[in-house]
Amino acid sequence: MVPPVSFESNRSSSFSDRRLNILANHFVTLNNSIDSNIFPSPTASSDSVFAHLLRAPEDPILGVTVAYNKDPSPVKLNLGVGAYRTEEGKPLVLNVVRRVEQQLVNEASRNKEYLPIVGVADFNKLSARLIFGADSPAIQENRVTTVQCLSGTGSLRVGGEFLARHYHQRTIYIPQPTWGNHPKIFTLAGLSVKTYRYYAPRTKGLDFQGLLEDLGSAPSGSVVLLHACAHNPTGVDPTPEQWEHIRQLIRSKALLPFFDSAYQGFASGSLDTDAQPVRTFVADGGELLVAQSYAKNMGLYGERVGALSIVCKSADVASRVESQVKLVVRPMYSNPPIHGASIVAAILRDRNLYNEWTIELKAMADRIINMRQKLFDALRSRGTPGDWSHIIKQIGMFTFTGLNAEQVSFMTKEYHIYMTFDGRISMAGLSSKTVPHLADAIHAAVTRAV
Ligand SMILES: Cc1ncc(COP(=O)(O)O)c(C=O)c1O
CATH class of the missing domain: 3.90.1150.10 (Aspartate Aminotransferase, domain 1)
Known part of the structure; x- marks a missing residue:
């Protein structure tokens, strides 16, 4: 169960200290190159107060x-x-997206007011149904909290920071290799990042034995990042039988799965097939997190539409979890953008539009x-x-x-x-x-x- 820790008590705990340390390490090489004697004061007009900055390298991707x-x-x-x-x-741009955008523009009642911190309510409900399945017991029992976030990246970041504040184990295991942004997102969220073996260069396939050994020796309770499907960068996914082994190992060691679902529907062409690994973890009644992105599967890259879902043991825990996730979001970006989530909600809500999308x-x-x-x-x-x-x-x-x-x-x-x-x-x-x-x-x- 997630302990009901208040935001105030946590601010003075080691979370902020740890994050400051991480940031300090991040900039240590830079600091070494700064000579404080030539550091201009903000009032000195001759030189920029940022003149000491080194040019950062381009993002590798x-x-x-x-x-x-x-x-x-x-x-x-x-x-x-x-x-x-x-x-x-x-x-x-998908035809169905263009059509819905046109409808939204013509809706006289629409306005541009702020959304609630958790975003568009309908979008959240429908996103949970998309990933977990419409008949998921976890949804029916109100054990899921879903919060609209800034695409997949933002969902991972909010989930990571929520865990750093409120979960007892602060180590997250990510596959080796993985999407280059993962280690940065989780480190800056306040988690400590370790890797588990995933890819075998010799076979250009899954290093299944290495994966089982590494997760098998991870400390109990550790968070494990799993690509729900279409693993980036390798394109190598476990088979259904291998997924079942992984699930049993994760549950037997009380590890906490955090799924990154950036490609639902994009891998096999079927939204249900690609969600299957996540659904088997939900079916066993255990807790987990999922970060969803609509960048690829709806082509909404620049609209930044995604969702973080946290599946809990009970409706009561889920609602307390949501109240704490809101405290992560509020000082980060206050509330999410309205346009992309309205498009997604309209498509997921309407049977014809949904079919057209698929x-x-x-x-x-x-x-x-x-x-x-x-x-x-x-x-x-x-x-x-x-x-x-x-x-x-x-x-x-x-x-x-x-x-x-x-x-x-x-x-x-x-x-x-x-x-x-x-x-x-x-x-x-x-x-x-x-x-x-x-x-x-x-x-x-x-x-x-x-
Ligand atoms: C594995 C994985 N996770 C998450 C993302 C996040 O994408 P976005 O923030 O655009 O939804 C990507 C994008 O390339 C990805 O490949």
């Missing part, structure tokens, strides 16, 4: 797009960005699956050395190609193909037209003499 934008080559290809592109290489979502997922097959066939037809079957076995937006940093550099320099240095490519950024160019580049990178 977003930096790929920055480099791509600077390249004048007509054949350049950006496979770094985690956003869907059409066959023509263009961003996509068709468009499946078309995106199918195009990605088709690109996997095309790339695999193109490498095979070139006789590119190596077993490339992982391209069709992996799932979701990304493929972890197995190319090393040197090969990635070569492909960028010689073929103007942009991707992260870990060899991850976004299948959503590929089209039938660009597959041959990528296959040529991979073939050249793999076969060139060094």
